[in-house]
Amino acid sequence: MTHAPTDTSPRRSRRAPSGRRAAAPRRRRVGRWVALGLVTVVLAAGGTGYWLYRDLDGNIKGVDIDDAIGGGRPEKLPTSGQNILILGSDSRAGANAALDKGKVSGARSDTALVMHIPEGRTKAVAVSIPRDTLVTRPACAKSDGTEVASAKRVMFNSIYAQVGPACVVKTVEQMSGVRMDHYMEIDFAGFKGLVDAIGGVTVTLDEPIKDGNSGLDLGAGTHRLNGTESLQFVRTRYGYGDGSDLGRIGLQQKFMIALLSEIKKQDLLGSPTKTFKIADELTESLTTDSDLASLTELAEFGRSMNGVDPASMDTIMLPVKYDTQDPNRVVAAQPQTEQLWEALRKDQDIPESAKKSPAGG
Secondary structure (H helix, E strand, C coil): CCCCCCCCCCCCCCCCCCCCCCHHHHHHHHCCCCHHHHHHHHHCCCCCHHHHHHHHHHHCEEECHHHHHCCCCCCCCCCCCEEEEEEEECCCCHHHHHHCCCCCCCCCEEEEEEEEECCCCCCCEEEECCCCEEEEECCEECCCCCEECCEEEEEHHHHHHHCCHHHHHHHHHHHHCCCCCEEEEEEHHHHHHHHHHCCCEEEEECCCEECCCCCCEECCEEEEECHHHHHHHHHCCCCCCCCCHHHHHHHHHHHHHHHHHHHHHCCHHHCHHHHHHHHHHHHHCEEEEHHHCCHHHHHHHHHHCCCCCHHHCEEEECCEEECCCCCCCEEECCCHHHHHHHHHHCCCCCCHHHHCCCCCC
16 A cells, blocks of 8 residues: 655755754754654655655555454553564565575564563663574464464464464564564565665674675674675574574674664765665565554654664563473573563563573573
């Protein structure tokens, strides 16, 4: 569904009056969280930009999560802030096929995190869910209406492929008791294209990465990664640390902070061409809940996050322990996990005890 800008009246010039220096800081604040917010300002400002706006707007795929899940969702508390489930999909379809030579077909949630933005929206908490976590999958309906029964000891990252994104949201809500206000998903190609469009991302490593599968070979120290290298970086497993998925989560969180910080510091409004390229790359590979499935809504959401500084973001891994029946899998550790979810439900600070995982990582 295409959404047109609702206001086509002339906008005030973004150039500051002579002698004032407030414009550049303001532009940086606007660009802190979501580059799409910038695109709306740039493209919706004039009539000639309307067609570009429509093109980008039509790129975004929407999923009606509320309708797909139905009843029984956790209550939305007035003090619970905003909660967003973000998935990185390892789909091999379309442009993604050239980025992964493996034999795995279909798509799974290669990366999953719950982003919690407390009331006031000046900070954020990102909770990564290990893909090897065994969970109870609730009864869900596929996109074609087919009912899938509940199942225990299901690997978390398989739910996306088996039943679809709405069931992933439902699973997270049932295991956490936290209502997800929004859902966002980006695939391989979109992730690579976004990094290339902003000119790369800088990361610093305390120890080297040597991944024989992907060819990624980075020494300890600081590196500027392009899109392909960044994709290798967040997906590497056996070439870093103990080779576990838990170790990889640390790299993913490090990269996420670096990416958000890069977007924050770039003066994207100073380069409409670059802004359009970023938005085009991202929206082509972006799926959201239906409430966010337009540039207008994404822009409004992005503007509401202006005060969130990536440098102050708290990154946590869901506390897990190794499964007693299968040492290659993990399960939620208690009471740490419940302490974590309770803090998010009540919009409270995360207890230090809930930041520690018995399985490490």
